[in-house]
Amino acid sequence: EIVMTQSPATLSVSPGERATLSCRASQSLSSNLAWYQHKPGQAPRLLIFGASTRATGIPARFSGSGSETEFTLTISSLQSEDFAVYYCQQYNNWPQTFGQGTKVEI
């Protein structure tokens, strides 16, 4: 099983600042990685697939980069609605696995 490790566990930022979230895989994924945003009481939302492709309707302030084992999600200028938990997920191998999440808080 591929282990996904996200850092930091919690990221404290102010509105308008840049946030950088990291995700590391225990083995190579090529670019088979997705990022999700999850708010309490809501369904998770796909942000990025293929490591760097924004999903439909996702604002340009969200960007993904990386390949193989190191990946990054960047939120260029945090808006109030961006405070949430973010998860990376690998779909390169079965079983698919999620990271433990990064909470972005004010």
Place this chain on the structure above:
Amino acid sequence: EVQLLESGGDLVQPGGSLRLSCAASGFTFSSYAMSWVRQAPGKGLEWVSSFNAIGGNTYYADSVKGRFTISRDNSKNTLYLEMSSLRAEDTAIYYCAKGRPSGKGLDYWGQGTLVTVSS
């Protein structure tokens, strides 16, 4: 508009069984892989199981293999998760999710259904 509506969550005793359903609409259900993902209280997301559109292959997390069975009825646009030998650690919100083409991520999710395993 894509909609996924889960149902079937309930309070069940350890060792018991439960069947979850996910009614899909707004897309050609038979053409897409479908998955179940869960979130235990205070924990992160955990992938549980997937059912491919082509070939009918199914996949399971080690934590549920042999106890859970995923199935789909394309004539009813419905995904199922049959759960047996339930344990306290299966307590979670269970989400149904639609796969993107070629399995690259999960692009639509339901609101979830709560399963509580407790005596």
